Amino acid sequence: MTTAIYCHTDCLAHEMGSWHPESPARLQAIEDQLIASRIDTCIDHREAPLADLSDIGRVHHADAIARIRDNVPAAGEYYPIDGDTLLNAHSWQAALRAAGAAVAATDAVIAGELDNAFCAVRPPGHHARPSEPMGFCLFNNVAIAARHALEVHGLERVAIVDFDVHHGNGTEESFRDDPRVLMASFFQHPFYPYTEPAPITATRVNIPVAARSGGDVVRKLVEDHWLPALHAHRPQLIFISAGFDAHREDDLGGMALVEADYAWMTHRLAEVARTHAGGRIVSCLEGGYNLSALGRSVVAHIKALADLD
Numbered sequence: 397m398t399t400a401i402y403c404h405t406d407c408l409a410h411e412m413g414s415w416h417p418e419s420p421a422r423l424q425a426i427e428d429q430l431i432a433s434r435i436d437t438c439i440d441h442r443e444a445p446l447a448d449l450s451d452i453g454r455v456h457h458a459d460a461i462a463r464i465r466d467n468v469p470a471a472g473e474y475y476p477i478d479g480d481t482l483l484n485a486h487s488w489q490a491a492l493r494a495a496g497a498a499v500a501a502t503d504a505v506i507a508g509e510l511d512n513a514f515c516a517v518r519p520p521g522h523h524a525r526p527s528e529p530m531g532f533c534l535f536n537n538v539a540i541a542a543r544h545a546l547e548v549h550g551l552e553r554v555a556i557v558d559f560d561v562h563h564g565n566g567t568e569e570s571f572r573d574d575p576r577v578l579m580a581s582f583f584q585h586p587f588y589p590y591t592e593p594a595p596i597t598a599t600r601v602n603i604p605v606a607a608r609s610g611g612d613v614v615r616k617l618v619e620d621h622w623l624p625a626l627h628a629h630r631p632q633l634i635f636i637s638a639g640f641d642a643h644r645e646d647d648l649g650g651m652a653l654v655e656a657d658y659a660w661m662t663h664r665l666a667e668v669a670r671t672h673a674g675g676r677i678v679s680c681l682e683g684g685y686n687l688s689a690l691g692r693s694v695v696a697h698i699k700a701l702a703d704l705d
């Protein structure tokens with residue numbers, strides 16, 4: 397297996413204040429744990445390029461892009477998008493790197509250079525709506541990469557699987573009317589962003605779960621709902637919105653997953669990818685705010701992607 401990690405130091409320069417849980421320390425915690433686990437040397441490390449505005453424009457409206465580009469503040473200042481989503485002087489550049497990582501990883505797995513890739517990037521993306529950034533997210537990195545796979549590479553069917561504790565409202569909205577894209581997720585409900593659960597359809601399998609749900613609940617919904625829908629859809633590439641805030645040690649979420657649950661889900665998705673997609677997976681970091689749990693969970697996820705466990 398050839399697995400790559402995409403990242404860029406620009407993603408460390410975006411920050412929203414020392415109080416904010418979506419912090420540069422998250423990426424440092426992931427890197428530290430990769431080194432400590434000794435899988436660092438087994439993984440191809442690639443630098444994230446800047447996304448093209450044409451790629452971002454396949455998901456986001458021009459005024460939503462301009463709102464970020466035109467409001468980047470001076471060094472040391474912040475521009476509030478909403479109460480907990482802010483821009484600093486480096487946010488535009490970081491957002492282009494985060495989306496660019498997802499697009500470049502998509503190009504590389506479709507070209508056959510890699511089996512799969514993990515984008516260790518921030519800002520995260522799955523709350524970003526076509527019309528507005530929100531919820532720590534500026535551009536919807538996974539949605540942008542999925543549209544790139546469809547429109548630039550001509551893929552006919554892709555899947556986006558989201559295991560962040562929060563509902564990926566921006567992703568769901570982006571593909572509401574696009575039967576080429578299956579979205580499968582679970583999300584704590586009721587909880588931020590307080591969207592009403594949509595009816596389950598063949599290409600929208602987003603399952604609300606109660607607070608305190610653990611691996612038993614999640615593994616059953618994966619087997620009962622995600623896997624049948626994925627096999628029916630036959631995706632040619634699987635994207636993962638890889639948030640790790642459903643971990644039991646994560647105080648932003650209220651669920652009870654552990655590292656073994658992330659490894660288990662990743663293996664199930666890898667099996668689907670091997671069956672239908674030539675093994676191709678592009679995974680992008682979303683949430684995950686307990687630094688220790690985040691680092692350990694990302695390592696479990698990458699070990700499963702690289703078949704090192």
Ligand SMILES: [Zn+2]
Binds near residue numbers: 560561639641682683
């Ligand atoms: Zn989240």
